[in-house]
């Protein structure tokens with residue numbers, strides 16, 4: 001099997017590559033990544049020189065480059081992780097989200113059509129459903145919940161997700177789509193909630209909690225997400241959407257307090273800052289379909305996953321300290337300076 005993983009130098013894509021190398025060492029993997037601010041080749045150091053692995057620095061917006069790679073490689077499966085992924089950045093600059101997340105996805109699917117790829121899997125997000133109210137804990141996102149996005153990020157992901165389903169219906173492209181909740185684990189870029197709070201705690205910097213910190217996310221350990229995608233792309237039905245989530249809802253403020261406690265830091269580091277524009281209140285996934293059809297269940301309890309994650313950031317300080325120096329400092333100042 002020849003597999004293309006786009007966005008494999010990012011957080012989930014790299015964890016997926018590690019998972020695949022371990023579970024299916026017989027498969028060949030090509031990782032395509034533009035190495036934007038969020039992509040880091042050093043993350044892939046352990047697999048870069050392995051036989052059966054190839055890294056290609058390409059931008060999915062570059063249609064000609066994408067087509068020429070497909071011509072050369074004859075992929076069996078394409079899994080699309082490549083995306084601009086940070087909501088706050090999409091509020092600052094929506095344009096690149098439309099280019100990468102929508103047009104880039106279209107380029108990949110057009111190449112899949114032309115070269116007869118057996119499966120295109122689109123890694124989508126639960127954010128396409130918008131949000132749920134805090135006072136209705138009985139409500140969950142199912143695959144039938146209407147698409148109702150809030151941010152330029154989630155809107156661009158919804159467009160790509162719907163385009164994938166349209167390519168199935170219109171062109172018979174063998175597509176599957178997964179909509180997952182928030183991930184955490186090793187190699188997550190330190191602009192996202194959990195790694196940002198770990199990095200700031202270790203530096204005794206203030207922890208910027210948006211609004212009141214009551215917003216709820218449904219956290220899933222990244223390896224559980226990787227396992228779900230692997231199952232869907234190999235055994236899932238084409239033309240179908242699968243929700244992925246582990247019934248692990250937590251308020252942001254509680255996550256931040258857990259991190260402080262684990263690191264032995266005081267809660268006085270918490271600073272409530274101006275809320276995110278259009279901030280989604282609550283995400284909560286109903287994962288019944290993927291459990292019923294593919295037998296998937298999350299394996300990592302949050303208490304274990306968060307400890308493993310904190311341990312990883314403690315043991316791999318060089319990885320994230322390189323990232324939080326330089327250009328990232330300007331980003332941080334711009335986003336949090338006057339908040």
Ligand code: NAD
Pocket residue numbers: 006007008009010011012013032033034035036037038039040058059060061080081082083084085086100104123124125126157179180181182183184188189
């Ligand atoms: P990330 O930002 O850590 O990684 C994105 C990767 O894509 C980076 O390596 C980057 O260099 C690459 N990339 C960006 N633009 C590109 C382009 N134009 N061409 C080629 N490569 C490009 O993101 P992540 O958190 O690993 O998310 C991966 C995917 O999973 C995204 O599609 C995201 O929408 C989706 N998702 C993420 C979460 C989450 O909690 N992180 C949850 C559900 C779904």
Ligand code: TYD
Pocket residue numbers: 086087088182191192193194196208209210211213215216217252276
């Ligand atoms: P994030 O990790 O950006 O993921 P998403 O917005 O895709 O869910 O944020 C998770 C939650 O944490 C979200 O409700 C916003 C909040 N948040 C903060 O309170 N402070 C921060 O500095 C960041 C980055 C996020």
